Each structure stands twice: as C-alpha cells, then as structure tokens.
Amino acid sequence: MSDQGTQGLLSPFLRHRRIRAVAPWLRGRVLDYGCGSGALAAHVAAADYVGFDVDADALAIARRRHPHHRFLAAVPDGECFDTVACLAVIEHVAQPDAFLRELAGRVRPGGCVVLTTPHPAYEFVHDLGARIGVFSRDASEEHEALLDRAALCALAERERLEIAAYRRFLGGANQLFVARRRAPTRGECA
Known part of the structure; x- marks a missing residue:
C-alpha cells in the first residue's frame, strides 16, 4: 500500500486541512x-x-521524515495518552463501536479522542472524486461506512465519552469530532 495522503490531486490539501x-x-x-x-x-x-499504523511502507516513510518521533506497527500495551488522534480512519473499520472502545481505552480521564471523518452526505462526491x-482511490475503496454526527455521538455515549466538540469543515464534507473521557473503569487507563 502506498501513502494514501498523496494519492489523488487534492489528497495533500485534504490531509493538511484535517491536521489543521x-x-x-x-x-x-x-x-x-x-x-x-x-x-x-x-x-x-x-x-x-x-x-501507530499497520502499513510497513508508510511507517518507513514516517521514520525517515521524523527520525526523532516514535512509530510503531503495534499499539503499545499499557501506555495511556492525553490525546488519541485518528484522522480519516474510523470510516475504514468494520466495527466502529469496538474501534472507538479501543481508542477510548487508551485515553486518560479528561483526555480526548479526536477524530476526523468524511460526512456521509458527501459520499457520492468522494466516490466520484476517487474515480477521476x-x-x-484506495482510501475510497476501503471505506466500510461513513458516520454522521448522530452516529458518532451514539458511539461516544456508549463508551462513556462526553462530546467536547463537533464541527464540519471543508464545506461540510468532513467532520471533526472530539470526545472527552470520563472516569476510568477497571482495566482502562487511569
């Protein structure tokens, strides 16, 4: 697999806007x-x-570009974070509820899970743009499901996450979703 952030004419711009x-x-x-x-x-x-990423080629690029940063092919066991950022990933997983549970379990109480994801109202635009x-194209073909605000909020509530922010950007085609972690339960980061 290659760096999906550079595939497609507008992909670098979109990556920049997600980071922003x-x-x-x-x-x-x-x-x-x-x-x-x-x-x-x-x-x-x-x-x-x-x-963290499962793509060895992408990790090799990351390590070359940022030699002082830590890049891993497996999520580190037992480590807790203040922020878990997940840009344009949740739409690629088959079970977003289990995925969000995994992310939430990595965040300290008071910390945030920060997601970006395309809005489903613009799925046709994304599909057409990938075709041309x-x-x-790879990212588009790997989409499992696009989630709207209501679906993201429902997932967060099931995982005892408090919605800290939500907004659409890029003309409404993308979403920023931030959920803050409440008190830990057994087996979670404390």
Whole structure:
C-alpha cells in the first residue's frame, strides 16, 4: 500500500486541512492512531508523540521524515495518552463501536479522542472524486461506512465519552469530532 495522503490531486490539501482541524486539540502525550506517513508528527513534540499504523511502507516513510518521533506497527500495551488522534480512519473499520472502545481505552480521564471523518452526505462526491483521481482511490475503496454526527455521538455515549466538540469543515464534507473521557473503569487507563 502506498501513502494514501498523496494519492489523488487534492489528497495533500485534504490531509493538511484535517491536521489543521485537529491541531487545537493536540495536548500532552499524543497517540496518532493510523498515522500513515507521519504528517501529524510535525505538529507534536517528539517526546510526546507515538504514531501507530499497520502499513510497513508508510511507517518507513514516517521514520525517515521524523527520525526523532516514535512509530510503531503495534499499539503499545499499557501506555495511556492525553490525546488519541485518528484522522480519516474510523470510516475504514468494520466495527466502529469496538474501534472507538479501543481508542477510548487508551485515553486518560479528561483526555480526548479526536477524530476526523468524511460526512456521509458527501459520499457520492468522494466516490466520484476517487474515480477521476481527485481523491485517493484506495482510501475510497476501503471505506466500510461513513458516520454522521448522530452516529458518532451514539458511539461516544456508549463508551462513556462526553462530546467536547463537533464541527464540519471543508464545506461540510468532513467532520471533526472530539470526545472527552470520563472516569476510568477497571482495566482502562487511569
């Protein structure tokens, strides 16, 4: 797999806008879940950053670009973070509820899960753009489901997360969703 953030004419611009949307929410120790080639690392001090991705090629690029940051092919067991950032990933997972539970379990109480995801009202635009090379074809083909605000809020509430922020950006085509973690339960980060 190649760096999806560079596939498609507008993909670098879209990546930049996602990072810009989440930047105000990056606090303390940050886990960049689905870090790809590490673009978010440039916005977080090396000592406070851990990037995770399953794509070995993307991790190799990230390590070359940001040699002082930590990039891993497995989520580190037992580590807790102040922020878990997950940019344009939740739409690629088959079970978003289990996925959000995993992310929430990595955040300290008071910390945030920060997501970006396309809005389902613009799915046709995304599909068309991917077909003609404006957006990443690989990313589009890997979408499982696009979630709207109500679906994201319902997932967060089931995981005992408090909605801290929600807004649409890029003309409403993308969403920023921030959920703050409440008190821990057994087995979670404390």
